[in-house]
Amino acid sequence: MKRRSLFLFSAMVFGFAFLYIPIVSLIVYSFNKSKLVTVWAGFSTQWYGALLENDQILQAAWISLRIATLNATVAVALGTIAGFVLARFRRFRGRTLFTGMVTAPLVMPEVITGLSLLLLFVAMEAAIGWPSGRGFTTITIAHITFSMAYVAVIVQSRLSDMDESIEEAALDLGARPLKIFFLITLPIIAPALVAGWLLAFTLSLDDLVIASFVSGPGSSTLPMVIFSKVRLGVSPEINALATILVGLVAIGTVIAGIVMARKQKTRERDMQLAAADK
């Protein structure tokens, strides 16, 4: 038994080191005075200042944030419906195709989705005049399409775990299906929706390939700007940006972890309370 846990332990240490050394290196080098990034020349926070003055990056960040927010919100709406349909509607015409279309974006290589959506937009513009030119709208539509798949899978999984007899009880007590969805189902699966929103937000903020295909002049997203910079080699401002992003994600994850741990504690306390008095 001891030997097994030693093997596991070392595997985990190696694995986590592997995951985190690059991230840590990014952070460390962001404080490197040297422009060469990896040749240490002293401690400095100048690159953070340079970052804040880099209009190109800031503008791209702003565009990306707006796209990500809009995308996440619409994707949650559509994805929740799709997930609900998959979980609750057992049989309907075209269900196989629907399931296929909902789960395919999860694994589809981005170059294919990017190319196909661009060709669609071009054809649409030629046929009906919309969308006129590519940019914010087309990127958002593209992002919604794949984000929705992730949300649908999360929602479907949560709904399958949920006790369906709760919804049946509500039906039995006189409520109609639509009302039940908003009064009963939605509040119960709310955490899954939040997770879906955050996931869609992150995916959108991080997408390079699809955005590259479907964007237009003046609508460069943050990943596109980063990519064009790092193609040429390392860039210290990118390190600074990376550190900020990692910091934000870390704070978010820690807060989420604390909140969930606290909820778990109150829940356990409540159950003990219930068992105590009959």
Next chain:
Amino acid sequence: MPSFTSFSTFEPWKDPGQTPYVRLERVTKKFGDFVAVNDVSLDIYRQELFCLLGASGCGKSTLLRMLAGFEEPTSGRILIDGMDMADTPPYERPVNMMFQSYALFPHMTVTQNVAFGLKQEKLSRSDIRSRVKEMLELVKLDRFAERKPHQLSGGQRQRVALARSLIKRPKLLLLDEPLAALDKKLREHTQFELMNIQEQLGVTFIVVTHDQQEAMTLATRIGVMDEGYIAQVGTPTEIYEFPASRFVADFIGSVNIFEGSITEDEPDHVTIRMRDQEADIYVDHGVNAPPDARVWAAVRPEKIHITRNRPEQSANVIEGTVKEVAYMGDFSIYLVGLEGDRTIRVTQPNLRRGDPERITWDEHVFLHWLPSSIVVLTE
């Protein structure tokens, strides 16, 4: 509506003038090739506490769900209060259901859970408040009104589920294994509470259960189900003492069954020669069976006397050796081995405290019973 004071006068199924409140007409339910409910016809009357009893998978829950409206029958009709329930969704039926898992809304308090049904009826706020209060007092949960389900014990959650389903004053309440999740002591207590509430409110209950003891305690009538069809419908006494088939006889309680053929067939008595034993069974009533038919004689363990000395009667006696004795406190179980590997189960009440003459292992004994204790079964 007749109010009754004792069970013995409540027998609406015998009254030709009474129309059943629930009528199932040749109801069948198929899931693909699997037949869950097979051509079931049943009449249930107002204010009955009807139990559907059967093992897991026998179709009783499917039947209940069809009554509630969560499944549609593949063929056949369901009528409640004279109205055909086809195409009627659950929220339009005059029926309420109590779920096995209780299905309480986890994000609502006890009050909100119980009030939910009334809110759908668009009653005024004050009406809802007073009725909820009344109901919570009835199930003794008024102290816990603002708690959420995860803050309640299993027994408390069950009472919330009951309150929630009764508050709409349904004429028919369906209960799916209502006591299955409770521990033994609580179960007994709740059984009587359920019966009281049912009598008090005058609601018709249909209870699905796999627990025989529960069915025997609660029911005005029991419907025994097996693999999708109804084996027998009757009062607890009828089911126990007058089973219609070997399946029912064996399903309820324990029974000893002897196979044999009729040697004497008279209107007032019948003699059966046992196939495996050198003995005769004398039954004190006539039996509807074709001559030389193969029949089964069933006798319950508590109806068999076990003695050391040969009794005076000539029929209804067999000899054997005591193989096992189990002392259960209020009664003892004897497993008596007969010739040819057959074992008979006998139970006797322990009438004398610390009886020094009690029968014990390996003793040679005689088993005998009264002619009226036999039920003759033809299937």
Next chain:
Amino acid sequence: MTTRGIPAFTRRVTDQAETLVKKVGGGSLRESLRRRGRAVRTLGRGFVISLPYAWLLAFFLVPFIIVLKIALSEADIAQPPYTPLWEWVEGQYLNIKINLGNFAFLIQDSLYLNAYLNSVKVALISTVICLIIGYPMAYGIARARPAKRTILLMLVILPFWTSFLIRVYAWIGILKNNGLINNLLMWLGVIDSPIVMLQTDFAVYLGIVYSYLPFMILPLYANLEKLDETLLEAAYDLGCRPATAFIRVTLPLSMPGIIAGSMLVFIPAVGEFVIPALLGAPDTLMIGRILWDEFFGNRDWPVASAVAIALLLLLVIPIVFFQHTQARSGEAES
């Protein structure tokens, strides 16, 4: 009357009509009302299904058809840069030009074939490496005590939420000639001149394994966490040694997780672009990069489309397999 009011109004009318009819006792009218209620419910369901369905048809399925259409056309100096598939000639002749030349081109030019094969090879090897690294990690997390487990999970999820692009970029800084590893090794005196690690196949493997590792760990963890430990205890009780118990009990039961993780890594990795672009050599043949270059570099939309269609055909079997296993595990749970 608002649009929201209409269904409520219809319902009220139907309800009142039904009560009236019940009183009067008309059977057939009640039946037709019930049938109408059923029709309304079916209609409602249809509407709900149609919302995401329509979106996906329009923005997921139709684009593939358009890609196919363009793959069958010819590159042209025009806006958009391809010839139309059909055109009316002299007002009555419908001229349909299907150009199979793009696909022929793909087959003839060994570049593309090699690129496909190489992409599959790289993706396959990366998947296996991810499995080898990821399985023990997932197993370790699943076996950990609940308190530690949450922390470990958070540690796995954190890189997953961090920008993919940035994490790949990090490797540039580590692998380059005056990057972290080379600097460290030269400082330690282990080597005299830098080892070339960037712009190599090695870097591409490293990048793919690194980026997709969470996608392997999370499904594996989800599966292993649900594993009933008493099954292993029963195996030990019956005389099974730990290693054998692992192979005969744990491994088969974790197969759904292995398959899910492998598909989530393999399929997108075949068409991966960013990692070969940033970490690979200019002649590292990966099909994602070829597609990008055809499209952005050569502006040859038809060939790029043909490449995409061929890639799709290549991946259709794994994709369908993935969806099939997902559906089956979903059924098993319900």
